[in-house]
Every structure is written in structure tokens, then in C-alpha cells.
Amino acid sequence: MTVNIQQQSKIAKSTILAKLTKQVSGADYTKLPIEQGYQYPEISQQAHIDKFVSLLEANHAQVIKLDETNIANVVSKELENRGISTLLYGKNARYCDQIIKIEPGIKAQAFDFSLTKKQQYKDKLFNDTPASITSSHSAIAATGSIVLWPTINEPRTLSLVPPVHFVIVDATSLHSDFASLISAQQWQNNLPTNVVLVSGPSKTADIQQTLAYGAHGPKELIVLLLNS
Amino acid sequence: MTMPTNHNEESKYAASARAFRANVTRDLNNEELRENFRGAMDYLMDKRKGAFSDINELETLRQQCKLIKQRCLLKLPYLLAQLEKNLEANGIKVHWAETTNDANEIIAQLIARKKGKSVVKGKSMVSEETALNDYLEAKNVECLESDMGEYIVQLAKEHPSHIIMPAIHQNKKQVADLFSENIEGFTHTTDVDALIGEGRRVLREKFCHADVGVSGVNFAVAETGTLCLVENEGNGRMCTTVPNLHIAITGIEKVIEFLDDVPPLLSLLTRSATGQIISTYVNMISSPRKEGEKDGPEEVHLVLLDNGRSQAFADEELRQTLQCIRCGACMNHCPVYTRIGGHAYGTVYPGPIGKMVSPHMLGLEATTNLPSASTLCGACGEVCPVKIPIPKLLIRLRAENVKAKGSAPKVMKGEGSGRKKVEASVWKIWSFMHKHPFIYNSSMWFATRFRALLPSKIGVWTSVRSAPKIARNTLHERVKTRKHNKSNYTNQI
Structure with a gap:
């Protein structure tokens, strides 16, 4: 006999919630202790940039400082050094007018297909896409992190599947830490x-505590840092 | 409170936890295993130490995160309801399960509904807890672990020996041998880059074709209806992005109230676990694929599992168990874990955290040996990022383990399982003696005067130690003599 999982889940929900509620129903939420956070010392924007770059480099990312107009040149050179001749980018995405200047030396392909329609698009992405380039939403100095905010133009797999990932980061979008980024941009909304x-x-x-790069996602992360 | 018990369906973990003592003997005699653990624990302790250079920052964060988790637990039923409401509003379906079997059945049916045949799994300890792989394989659904460590462990037909680094018990030679036996066309090498490259090749093929992705959850944010996953490899992103169906499974204690709660918890989680100030990827999922988006799963589901957690919740002291964010620091610093390794415990969660949560999941009968498998050195409590008083909770579990059956109130499934008649009587006599000075003094007099009668071999104790020697006089007698001498001395002056 097949279990009706919807029915079972409904019963489980009410049982679990009843058990939990019984224990805390009298709790006074107005008298919770203050959760004091740590106050990190304030540093200059330049120090933030330096920290961001050094942390990324320590994590094996390559960071290149450049102007927006140089994107095509720099990417083209990096790809040639690796013997790569195609680059996947987000159609109509930010900086794409700069990226397409990479032609004709490198073939720039737009991510204009939907992975959900046909297996052949997945095959193409996994097997025939050596490199990709995306923009970024913002960045975090304290941990050397880049915030990717995938969109219809720059899908989630664009920054995940190709073995070499170029990411364009605008230094003016750098925030000191994750908490201040969330609150500055009101992410909860x-x-x-x-x-x-x-x-x-x-x-x-995972093998004998020996660090190896290129587990499942990109083997190389190349950060193109603008306005630094 | 009634507890469902069904011994016919006892989990494989309960059976292996019962064999704890035999497991310990087996693994202590395995020198290669002990070497692998020693090396790994030294490495992880060093990494953690390096990540917390500022003690003030560490202590402020620990206090803050403890209070965050305690607040979220105090509001748990309301936060779970809010989480469900916000996830459903975002298009993510929520399912509730009281037992591991119910959780597995939900997942199996969700997969069957989509005619799924192959599953790729991101690292999820809760799915280990439910033994999901076994359940799905019995229904002819292929289930492949994709975290490198989990993949190795699955090839070896083993279970993770550590919650963060599942294959920590194997060295690179053992992994190379394993790959040779299991992967066609693999040329034997102990080069770690080559080994990882081979795993990558096999698993990317699977990511590309799998119908379903299963993952765990590190934090479920009630305020926004967001599932946060922390990882380094990218397999978690693959599992939650490429297949058309994503099913996440987690324990009910993983819900947090605000998005603002994430940064401090995240910072302590990765630093405590592997000494990283942040993991390579922090993946925040708030909805399935939206209209017009070119990738991502069409359906996202979350399964919320109880499996004994509400039992721990019902006792205010034991509730602290649920503060755990599964960083693994307690096991990395545990002298017992380092020596016996993760498999000896027999449970899904090994080490100090395992000794605390497993009794709630499997009952104290099967886990009766675990609360006392500790030296109470206190290292686990000192490194715990959310300040769970682990040694104190272990002492409490010891008390639950030996309390008289039927004594109210009932706290746990299997309580009183460790109670032995002889031991209980000894303590009764001990207590009686200490309340009656005459009996106490005369038995002490006998014990000291006839101390030569103590046998030189006392069971297990003397198998690795010399027998204890009782003193010639009792302490009381010695103090009396000393006072007497002292007063004589003072009188002479």
C-alpha cells in the first residue's frame, strides 16, 4: 500500500509543532538577552581593496586590476595563454558590449539557450565550454568574497560549470563584511x-588533507577588478 | 509521553552502536587507522587555531551565536511555521517527517512522481541519518554521493567517519587502491590532484545527466524562506542547480529567524570546522526556477525531520543539544575520537556531538555505552562555537542512562538501560555508609587493616594498570595523629 505522504506530512507537522509549542508557550520574548556583536575596526577603502585582493590570491584566485575598456584585451590574452578559443557570456548582461569586442580572435558565445529544454544543451555546457565570464553584484573585503546574483541573462550554471571562470568585480561595490552588505542593501526584502x-x-x-583545486566547479577563478 | 519503539525495524546504526565495545577494540588495534586520524586531527586543530587569532573576537562571537541559537530554539515552533509559509510563498514545497522512514518515503515518492531514476547527492548528514541511499536503491533509484569524501566512502561501502571530512580515515594510497578496484580505466596513482581529477571526471558526467539532486541545509532562514548551503567543492551547487528536481533535507533545529543571523553563525561555522574564514561557496536558494530563467530546478522541496529532536527539546538542559551547527570542532579536539576514530561509535554522528544527539535518535538502550565514552576533559565544550556545555550534558545523559526504570518524569527513550543491579546496590550501600559514621569508620578500619587481602588482579582494570593499594591508615586517622603531634609541639614552646 502506498503511503499518502501529503496526509502523513500534515499529521507530522501538527504533532511536531504541538510538542514544541507545549514547551515554549509561556516564553517571554520581550526579555531576551542582548546579542552583542563584535565591533571590527574601521579601515580605509584602499585597505579593504588590499585585503580583498590578498585573500582571493591566498585562495588561489588570480586577480587582475584593469579598466573596463581593457576587458576584451586582457581576457583574450589569458585565454590564448591557456589555449582556449571560445568564451561563454551572458546575453545582454552588464559589460557584454566590452566582452563581444573579443571577437574575432576568440569566439564569444552568448548563453541564449535553456538547459531545461534539451539534454544536448547540458552536454554542450559540460563538455564544450572551456571558459565563461560573468559580472558580479558586489563583493566582501573581510572574507575576500564575490557576490554572484544570477539573472535571466547570466544563469546560475554560467559561473559554475565551465572550468575557467572570469568574473568582473567593480571595486566600488566592495563592502567591509557580509553583515554590513546585507543591511546596506536590505537583502531580506x-x-x-x-x-x-x-x-x-x-x-x-578530502583526500588526506591535501588541498586540490578544481573539485567540481571552476578550476580557475580569474577576477577582473575595475576601479581599484 | 509515549515513545514509538519498533525493534523489528531497528536501524543499522542502532545495531552498530550496540557493538561499541567490540568496535573500539577492533579500531584501536588498527595502526594505520590511528595514524590517519592523528594526522587529520592535528591538521584540523592547527587550522582552527590559525583562524581565531583574536581571542576577544572569538569569545564575543561565541556568546553572540549561542544567544542567537537559543533565541531561535525558544521560538522554534513559530519559526518553523514562518519558514514553511515563506518557502511556500517562494514556490518551495515543505514536507514534515517524524521518523527517518517517513522522510525517506517522502523523498522516494517525490522522485517517483517525476519518474526519476538517478540521484546526485550533495553532502548531507541528515540523509545519512535516514539511510536514504539504501532506501532509494531498494526502489531501483541510483544514488550517487558527489562530495569527494562521501564518494570515496560510498565506493568503499562505508559510512562517513567524520561529519565534515567523511573519508578522513583513509589515506591517499587507500583511495588509489579503491579507485583502481572500482573505476574502469583508472591508472593507479597516489597523486592527489590526479585522484581528484578522476573523481571530477566521473561525477561531472553524473551531474550532467542526473534527474534529481538531494542536498542538506546549513541554515534555513525563516524571515526570507531561504536555504543556505556551505561548501568548497561546487558539488552542492551542481546538485541544487543542474537536475530538474531538488530535494533538501534537514533537521528541525536548523531554522534561524533572520537573514542577519547568518553572518556571525557562518563565520564561526567555517572557521571552527576547517579554519577557513569562509567556505569557497555559500549558496543561498530562495526559489525554484522562475519564468524565463534558463537553468535551475523546476521544483524545490524541503523535508523537515524530527527523529528524536523534539525529545531533546522537551528538556531545558538537553535542549542545548539542538544549538549545534555541525562544525565538527568537538570531534577534532576529542582525545577519545582521535584514538578510536569515527566508525567505532557505530552512529551517524561520531565524537562528542554524536554522544549527545544519538541517544535521542536511537534511544539510550542502543547507545548505552556512548555517554560514558568520554574522559570529560572538557576540550569539546571549550571549542564549541555555540557554547554547548557538552561535558555537562554527557554527565546528564549518564544519569538518565542509569536512573531507575519507571521513575518520573520520563525524559528519554531507553532511559535506565544502563542501570545494573549490582552497581545500583553498591551505590545504595555507599550512600548508607556515608550517612552513618559508626559503620563508615569501622568499615574503613577493616579496609585499611586487611588491605593485604585485596587481589592483585581486578578484571579489566588491571589488564592495563597496576592494582590500587589501600593506605595503612585512613585519612581521618592520619589527620588526628598530625593534630596531636602539632599540639605537643606547640606545648613544648
Whole structure:
């Protein structure tokens, strides 16, 4: 006999909530102790940038400082050094007018297909896409993290599946720490489908505590830092 | 309070937890295993120490995070309801399960509804707790672990020996041997980059074709209806992004109230676990694929599991168990864990945290040996990022373990299982003696005068130690003599 999971879940919910509520129903939530956070010393914007760069580099990311108009040149050179001739980018995404200047030396392909329609698009992304480039939403100095905010133009897998990931970070979008970023941008009111903080290339130390890069996500993270 | 007990369906973990003593003997005699654990624990302790250079920051954060988790627990039923409401508003379906079996059945049916045949799994200890892989494989659904450590453990047909680093008990040679036996075309090498490269090759193929992704959850944010996952490899992102169906499973204690609660907890979690100031990826999922989006799962589900957690919740002291954020620091610093390794415990969660939560999940009968498998050195409590008084809770569990059956109030399933008649009588006599000075003094006199009668071999105790020697006189007698001498001395002056 098949269990009706909907019915069962409903019963489980009321049982669990009843058990829990019985224990805390008299609790006074107005008298909770103050949760004192740690006050980090304030540092200059330049010090934030330096910290951001050094943490990313310590995590094996490559950081290149450049002007927006140089994006195509720099990316093209980096790809040539790796023997890569195609680059996947987000159609109509920020900086895409700069990115397409990379043609004709490198073939720039727009992510204009939906992975949900056909398996062949997944196959293409996994097997025939050596590199990608995305913009970023903001960044965090204290942990050397880049905030990716995937959109219709720059889908989630664009920054995940290709082995080499270029990410454009505007130094003026750098925040001191995660908490202040959330509060400055009021994230609780506008979270998208997915937000990812990225702090380096994919890695693992699961075999005998030996660090290896390129576990499942990008093997290389190349950060293009603007306005620094 | 009635507790469901069904011995016919006792989990495999209960059976292996019962064999604790035999497991310990087995693993203590395995030198290679002990070496692997010693090396790994030294590494992890060093990494953690390096990540907390400012003691003031550490202590402020620990206090803050303890209070955050205590607030969230005090509001738990309301936060769970809020979480469900906000997740559903975002398009994520929520399911509730009281037992591991119910959770597995929910997941199996969700997969069957989509005609799913292959599952890729991100690291999830709760799915280990429910033994989901076994359940799905019995229904002909292929279930592949994709975290490198979990993948190794699955190939070896083992269970994780550590909650953060599942394959910590294996060295690179053992992993190379394992790959040779199991992966066609693999050329034997102990080069870690090559080994990881091989795992990557096999698993990317699976990510590309899997129908379903299963993951755990590190923090479930009630305020926004958001599931946060912390990882380094990218397999968690793969499992939650590429397949068309994503099912997350977590314990009811993982809910937190505000998005603002995430940064301090996250900071302590990764630093306590692996000494990283942040993990490579922090993945925050708030909805399935929206109209027009080109990737991401069409459906996202969350399964909320109780499995004994509400039992721990019912006792104010034991409730602190649920503050745990599963960083693994307690096991990294535990002298017992380091020596016996993660498998000896027999439970899903090993080490100090395992000794605290497993009795609620499996009952004290199966886990009767665990609360006393501790030296009470206190290291676990000192490193715990949310300040759970682990040694104190272990002492409490010891008391629950030996309390007289039927004594009210009932606190736990299987309480009183460790009570032995002889031991209980000895303590009764001990207590009686200490209340009656004449009996106490005369038995002490006999014990000291006939001390030569104490046998030199006293069971297990003398198998690794020399027998204790009783003193010639009791302490009381010696103090009396000393006072007497002292007063003589003073009189002479």
C-alpha cells in the first residue's frame, strides 16, 4: 500500500509543532538577552581593496586590476595563454558590449539557450565550454568574497560549470563584511532565486588533507577588478 | 509521553552502536587507522587555531551565536511555521517527517512522481541519518554521493567517519587502491590532484545527466524562506542547480529567524570546522526556477525531520543539544575520537556531538555505552562555537542512562538501560555508609587493616594498570595523629 505522504506530512507537522509549542508557550520574548556583536575596526577603502585582493590570491584566485575598456584585451590574452578559443557570456548582461569586442580572435558565445529544454544543451555546457565570464553584484573585503546574483541573462550554471571562470568585480561595490552588505542593501526584502558568495576556485581537502583545486566547479577563478 | 519503539525495524546504526565495545577494540588495534586520524586531527586543530587569532573576537562571537541559537530554539515552533509559509510563498514545497522512514518515503515518492531514476547527492548528514541511499536503491533509484569524501566512502561501502571530512580515515594510497578496484580505466596513482581529477571526471558526467539532486541545509532562514548551503567543492551547487528536481533535507533545529543571523553563525561555522574564514561557496536558494530563467530546478522541496529532536527539546538542559551547527570542532579536539576514530561509535554522528544527539535518535538502550565514552576533559565544550556545555550534558545523559526504570518524569527513550543491579546496590550501600559514621569508620578500619587481602588482579582494570593499594591508615586517622603531634609541639614552646 502506498503511503499518502501529503496526509502523513500534515499529521507530522501538527504533532511536531504541538510538542514544541507545549514547551515554549509561556516564553517571554520581550526579555531576551542582548546579542552583542563584535565591533571590527574601521579601515580605509584602499585597505579593504588590499585585503580583498590578498585573500582571493591566498585562495588561489588570480586577480587582475584593469579598466573596463581593457576587458576584451586582457581576457583574450589569458585565454590564448591557456589555449582556449571560445568564451561563454551572458546575453545582454552588464559589460557584454566590452566582452563581444573579443571577437574575432576568440569566439564569444552568448548563453541564449535553456538547459531545461534539451539534454544536448547540458552536454554542450559540460563538455564544450572551456571558459565563461560573468559580472558580479558586489563583493566582501573581510572574507575576500564575490557576490554572484544570477539573472535571466547570466544563469546560475554560467559561473559554475565551465572550468575557467572570469568574473568582473567593480571595486566600488566592495563592502567591509557580509553583515554590513546585507543591511546596506536590505537583502531580506529582495533575495532572488539564488545568490552565491564565491571566494576562490573550487577545491577540496578530502583526500588526506591535501588541498586540490578544481573539485567540481571552476578550476580557475580569474577576477577582473575595475576601479581599484 | 509515549515513545514509538519498533525493534523489528531497528536501524543499522542502532545495531552498530550496540557493538561499541567490540568496535573500539577492533579500531584501536588498527595502526594505520590511528595514524590517519592523528594526522587529520592535528591538521584540523592547527587550522582552527590559525583562524581565531583574536581571542576577544572569538569569545564575543561565541556568546553572540549561542544567544542567537537559543533565541531561535525558544521560538522554534513559530519559526518553523514562518519558514514553511515563506518557502511556500517562494514556490518551495515543505514536507514534515517524524521518523527517518517517513522522510525517506517522502523523498522516494517525490522522485517517483517525476519518474526519476538517478540521484546526485550533495553532502548531507541528515540523509545519512535516514539511510536514504539504501532506501532509494531498494526502489531501483541510483544514488550517487558527489562530495569527494562521501564518494570515496560510498565506493568503499562505508559510512562517513567524520561529519565534515567523511573519508578522513583513509589515506591517499587507500583511495588509489579503491579507485583502481572500482573505476574502469583508472591508472593507479597516489597523486592527489590526479585522484581528484578522476573523481571530477566521473561525477561531472553524473551531474550532467542526473534527474534529481538531494542536498542538506546549513541554515534555513525563516524571515526570507531561504536555504543556505556551505561548501568548497561546487558539488552542492551542481546538485541544487543542474537536475530538474531538488530535494533538501534537514533537521528541525536548523531554522534561524533572520537573514542577519547568518553572518556571525557562518563565520564561526567555517572557521571552527576547517579554519577557513569562509567556505569557497555559500549558496543561498530562495526559489525554484522562475519564468524565463534558463537553468535551475523546476521544483524545490524541503523535508523537515524530527527523529528524536523534539525529545531533546522537551528538556531545558538537553535542549542545548539542538544549538549545534555541525562544525565538527568537538570531534577534532576529542582525545577519545582521535584514538578510536569515527566508525567505532557505530552512529551517524561520531565524537562528542554524536554522544549527545544519538541517544535521542536511537534511544539510550542502543547507545548505552556512548555517554560514558568520554574522559570529560572538557576540550569539546571549550571549542564549541555555540557554547554547548557538552561535558555537562554527557554527565546528564549518564544519569538518565542509569536512573531507575519507571521513575518520573520520563525524559528519554531507553532511559535506565544502563542501570545494573549490582552497581545500583553498591551505590545504595555507599550512600548508607556515608550517612552513618559508626559503620563508615569501622568499615574503613577493616579496609585499611586487611588491605593485604585485596587481589592483585581486578578484571579489566588491571589488564592495563597496576592494582590500587589501600593506605595503612585512613585519612581521618592520619589527620588526628598530625593534630596531636602539632599540639605537643606547640606545648613544648
